[in-house]
Amino acid sequence: MPDWLDVAVRVILFLIALFLLTKLLGKKQLSELSYFEYVSGITIGSIAAEVIINTDNKIWHGIIGICVFSLFIYLVEIFSVHSKQFRDFVEGSGTVIIKDGKVLEENLKKEHYTTDELLQLLRGKDIFDLSEVEYAVLEAKGSVSVLPKKDFRPVTRKDLGLASVNEKETQTVIMDGEILKESLTATGKNLEWLKTELDKKNITIENVFLGQVDTYGALTVDLFDDKIQVPEPIERPLMLAQLKKCQADLELFALATASENAKRLYAKNATKIEGSIQKLTPYLKD
16 A cells, blocks of 8 residues: 555544544533643644554554543543542642732742733633722633622622513524424424514525524524615514503593592503513513
């Protein structure tokens, strides 16, 4: 066999072998690497490269080598799952670098991080002012986890005194002009509903690059031809406008009537609708 063909065969075999072994070891190998995973990846890659380039080495020796090494990695991960001490030794543990709003310089030096690198990590979390941070941990894999001070955290529904709402995930129901029936079923909708919604927008399924149903059951689409203008959904804004009109009518009736009982009744219901409008506005506005 010619040398070039031998190398080509080795490349294909080792690509297949490494792909299968990576699938076996799981997605963890694809995330940010710990110390052990970093060393393991280099070692396996070095074994594969040596056998591919040096045609004097036997292919099966290389495949056996990476299989044995992958088995060792797999066993280490099993032990790591069952023992925190072993896991901390192999993968490392997080280091607190900011506590009570103050930078812990000794811990920062211990991890060989400079002030510039700390600020860079914080900018990666959209924090440009150190005074906004209450607590920060440098994770074992090199990322930083940040707890902003209470005044700088995003406002939640609980902060506003609003009831919690369970939202469904957005489902992709059309991709590359093809209907994803399983995703459509997960939304509780059917083909007839989908075709009706597309007819409202005056488009066909074949023209849709991506179609999604959001948590409120509304269909949004992106077309292959960006020059085509898709009309915005009007059902929710129209409902909001109708609620506001009902509130205004009740307030007008309260002012116009001479009956005190009717006046109180109209005013009471106008107040109820106003409360409903305040709660529903985030979901009904454009």
